[in-house]
Amino acid sequence: MVYVKLFLAFLKIGAFSFGGGYAMLPLIEQEIVYINNWLSAYEFVDIIAISQMSPGPIAINAATFVGFKHLDVLGAVVATIGVVLVSFLLVTSLAQILLKYYKSPVVNGVFTGLRPAVIGLMAAACVSLFRTSVEDFKSLIICIAVLVIIHKTRTHPILIILLSGIMGIVVYTI
Structure with missing residues (x-):
């Protein structure tokens, strides 16, 4: 069922x-x-x-x-x-x-x-x-940074995902 x-x-x-x-x-x-x-x-x-x-x-x-x-x-x-x-x-x-x-x-x-x-x-x-x-100011900054990078450059989405993961590690664990 x-x-x-x-x-x-x-x-x-x-x-x-x-x-x-x-x-x-x-x-x-x-x-x-x-x-x-x-x-x-x-x-x-x-x-x-x-x-x-x-x-x-x-x-x-x-x-x-x-x-x-x-x-x-x-x-x-x-x-x-x-x-x-x-x-x-x-x-x-x-x-x-x-x-x-x-x-x-x-x-x-x-x-x-x-x-x-x-x-x-x-x-x-x-x-x-x-x-x-977007739970807090840090996640808002990551969101805005990704939006600006994608809108202003031709950065590959895989690179954006990797960089976002690294930013998350830096911002939330260090």
């Missing part, structure tokens, strides 16, 4: 989230932290951080990590299948139709309406992650 609940939670996430992993974050957080209480808000942020550092889409990585943490390897498999199943079925069954009618005003209208919604979902995820991750 627990596996069915895990599968259905991630099936819902995969079915009702458009715009990729970042747009899925508010729904993932709602299901994982608030509805099912599988993770705390802090654990959720940690899972997102780990998902960001791992290769692959963030939603799939998050599902795999949550499933593994909650129910070990089988939980990881169940959650991962749940989050990708609807997208897989839609893409494989609708690809030809979508390509054929991509220029139609109706399809164009749907995508034009979805784009700003996706940005709104991503912004909501940023606000939620900010509230949980």
